[in-house]
Amino acid sequence: MMFDAWLTFAVIAGAVYLFVTEKLPIEVVALLVLASLLALRLVSTEEALSGFSSPATITVAAMFVLSAGLQRGGSLYRLGELLAQIRRGWLLALAMMLLTALVSGFINNTAAVAVFLPLVIAATVANRQPPSKYLIALSYAGQFGGVCTLIGTSTNLLVDSLARQSGEAGFTLFEFAPMGVIFVAVGVAYMMVARRFLLPDLGIPEQSDTGHAGRYVVELLVGEKSPAIGRRGSELLPDDAGDVVMLEIFRAKQPVSSPRGEQVQAGDRLLMRGEWRDIEQARKKLRLDYDHVARDLDGDVAAERLHAEAMVAPGSHLIGHTLAEVRFGHTYRVRVQGLHRHRLAIRQPLDRVPLAVGDVLLLDAPEKSLAAMRSDPGLLVLGERVQERTKLGRALLAIGVMTGVVTVAALGWLPIVAAAIFGCIALVMLNVLKTEDAYRAIDWRVIMLLAGVLPMGIALQNSGAAAWIAGIAVDLVGGYGPVVALLTIYLLTTILTEVMSNNASAALVVPIAIATAETLGLDSKPFLVAVAFAASTSFLTPIGYQTNTMVYTAGGYRFTDFVKVGLPLNAIFLVMAGLLIPRYFPFS
Known part of the structure; x- marks a missing residue:
């Protein structure tokens, strides 16, 4: 058994190294883990492939489609436009965070932040306020809201699925909500103070200024x-x-x-x-x-041309491809004049650089090309932009379908996965989404990641590695009581989430959390809640969560800005977890 445990540790060590260094895309690493575990016979074929049929994986895919329905209907844009009309800075920040948290409880929080991001930038610039005082708060609010419901983040669904696979009781749709609302309230209150004293003032870009994203x-x-x-x-x-x-x-x-x-x-x-x-x-x-070798992109030389910035969005079809490979200029009828990236040095011609999440392209384009680009979910046009008009009938249908899915699942009439699938079918049948739009809405990188990391948790349990780690943890902290053990699990998950995928860290820690609870003779649910909350709230680094990466680029922040704001917030949430989890999820 220990030989299998050491093999499992070796696979996980390699996975953690690849997740942290990002030498390979995260979904490729996850599938490499799956194949390695299967090749080493640490899991059976059925266990290795169980991630593809997991309710968590299917529900997450369905939630991407439901989120796209709300976006296509224009209801989220309408909310964002109402938000942008607020003139007082403190009220804009408060309303922005509360609205983002509310929306993120029911749709993918990355999608919510992607919709509100350019609107918040435009609103702050119009009101002569620095966007840098708002954008980190926007990202964090999306994470606050995601912990309030089971469908708020893919991590919550993953923890639920891993718990059920282990024979533990899962979670209901709103079981996190009573405690999650308190986390939202405290998080929003903290950010109202932090935005004034800790968030940097990086100036107010002019509406024609294309340099606010950095170098x-x-x-x-x-x-x-x-x-x-x-x-x-x-x-x-x-x-x-x-x-x-x-x-x-x-x-x-x-x-x-x-x-x-x-x-x-x-x-x-x-x-x-x-x-x-x-x-x-x-x-x-x-x-x-600038190289104008492709003269056919000049178009009407008398037409007005604009400078614009477009960010590569999470889940974009452009990720991993170069501008040359996708024929970017000809596809969108624009010229790329510059590329901004925070983390990596670029030493290649721009058309040979593989694109990554958060990359900002500086474009020279006619307005009609930008209008077409705004409808592409793989790109976010930053700065001043004309939003798609709300289509009232389609918006109401999308809201009605989402409300129906949540109601049916909350009342227990159908499992969440069934309700979500019915919701996707309804969106297509009601012509809110076309079939091809539904397929495009799914971030297949996240789906592959979930399917690949689920077997990692199974291998930890099958090999006895999880029980062995739990035994060591209990020997070290068990004598100080269950709360200290709980906080140890929370802190371990937090640290892993800051340096690797939040879903991967949850899959790694869930088996350890369950084994720790069993060793102490306690209910595993509070330990599972600790993993879900810690993995879904990543504040310390701009790479721990996709929404952080998006605002990191758009706001022109430094890495240390996240540390300065996020470290105290992580500490506050750690203390709150120790106080609130045992109250709402007793140890016995």
Whole structure:
């Protein structure tokens, strides 16, 4: 048995390393875990594939479709437009967080934040307030609301499914709500204070200013009459170039060996990074051009062209693909002039960089191209934008279907998974969504992740590894009482969630939580609640949760901004968990 346990630990150690380093996409890592466990005979074939038929996986897929129905109907946009009419800063922040938390309790919180994000930016700029004072609060509010119901996050559903697989009692739709509402209230109150004293003031971007997202990487062409010709790379930029840095020189599509020592030639392409205004100033002085090799993208030369920013959204079909692979310019009829990414250095031509969640593309485009881009769920057009008008009939149908799903599941007339499937069918039959729209709405990366990590929990239980870890934990903290053991599980989940996928961390800790409860002779439910809440609330880093990644890029934040605001909030939630979980979910 211990040999199987050590094999399981080896697989999990490799998975954690890959999750943290992001050397492979998270869904690929999850499927690699599944295949490894099956190849090592740590799980049976049926157990390895059980994630694909799990109620959690199917319910999450259905919830993506139901969320898309609300978005397509325009009801969420209408709520966002009403929110944007608030002029007082404190009232806007309070209403934004309460509305986001409410919506996130019933639809995917990433979708809710994606809808409200550009609206909040537009509202704050119009009211002459810095967006950076609001966007982290927006992300956190989506997470507050998600813990209030079983369907609020995929993590809650995953914990419920793993518990049922282990023979434990699952959770009802609103079983988290009494405690979750308290977490929302405390979280919102904290953020009302934190937004004033801890969130940074990064200034108010002008409505025509495209630089609020931070530093861009651009690729510029050296023309025949450019004064850059003959200068060495180290001497290229003028003294007043500001924050601009030259990264690479590409000649005949290949990087030169020494960009700082090489002399620039006509036809070279220069890769630069810096604030947009500084780049534009240097570009004009050196008479550098954007590459207009695809002349058919110019369109009507007399038509007004706009600068816009488009963010790669979670679940986007563009993730992992380069601009060249998807023929981005021709597909959307736009030109990409720059790319902004917080975490990774870019040293390749822009059309060869695989896109990632949170990447911001600076676009030169006519208004009609931007209008088409706004309807693509894989992209979020930031800044001032015209929202899709609310279609009242379709919006009411979508709201009615979602209300019906929640009511039927809450009353116990049907299991949640059945109610959600019926809801998806109703959306298609009522023509709120087309069949192809329903398929596109599902984030298949999340589905593959869920299906892949479920067997990890099974292997931990089958091999005895979970019981062994639980035994060590009980020996260390069991003598201090069940609350300390509970807080240990909560803290372990919190730490793992900050550095890897929240679903993966939940799948890893749930078997340990159940084994710990059994060793102490206690009900496992409070320990499962600790895992669900800790895995669904990631405040400390911008990479722990997708909504954090979205606002990290859009707000121009630094990594330390999340630490400064999120660390106290994590500590507050840890204390609250120790006080409230035993009250609402007794140990016996």
